[in-house]
Amino acid sequence: MSEILTQVKLTQSVTTDIKYLTEGRYKARKTGQKGAIEERLASIRSSLDAVNMSYALKAAIYYSDGETDAMLKCLEQYADFIGKSIASKSRKLAELDSTDKLPKGGFWEEKALALEAVGNIRGLLCEPDEAIEVLALESPKESENVEG
Numbered sequence: 001m002s003e004i005l006t007q008v009k010l011t012q013s014v015t016t017d018i019k020y021l022t023e024g025r026y027k028a029r030k031t032g033q034k035g036a037i038e039e040r041l042a043s044i045r046s047s048l049d050a051v052n053m054s055y056a057l058k059a060a061i062y063y064s065d066g067e068t069d070a071m072l073k074c075l076e077q078y079a080d081f082i083g084k085s086i087a088s089k090s091r092k093l094a095e096l097d098s099t100d101k102l103p104k105g106g107f108w109e110e111k112a113l114a115l116e117a118v119g120n121i122r123g124l125l126c127e128p129d130e131a132i133e134v135l136a137l138e139s140p141k142e143s144e145n146v147e148g
Contacts, residue, residue, distance in 0.1 A: 007054045010047045015085050017044045022092045037096050044093075048111065051081070072122060079118040087112035 017040045020026065026036040055078040062071035086093075090108040093100075100106040 007051065010051045011081055014044050014047045014051060018085055018089055021096055022089045041097050068125065075118045075121060079115050082114045087115055
């Protein structure tokens with residue numbers, strides 16, 4: 001139960017910090033706007049790492065226990081969180097983040113792409129078991145050849 005409360009607090013913290021930044025609430029400060037932005041971004045990154053690990057661990061436990069439906073539900077909850085809090089605001093977060101200077105493939109874009117990864121997992125689970133085993137054994141170059 002405490003794990004659930006911790007996850008809820010972390011997701012709420014991320015959501016609150018993102019809202020603070022994307023709504024421009026930092027502009028109400030007379031001084032220290034840059035510091036306020038950096039502080040919130042650091043908080044988001046830290047909390048987001050914990051949230052990612054929490055969802056991944058829960059999904060892995062469900063999977064190892066053979067509870068595929070529960071694992072998929074967990075991944076859908078994660079995708080919903082990422083979609084609502086990160087993906088839709090990733091461009092604005094990247095603009096505010098002085099450490100994210102990449103036009104493509106920056107931190108916030110990568111986090112937004114987590115939605116695609118969840119979709120890929122769902123797709124793999126709908127394929128026959130042999131296909132999953134083959135994909136797991138392939139190197140990245142081999143899988144590029146299969147896709148291309």
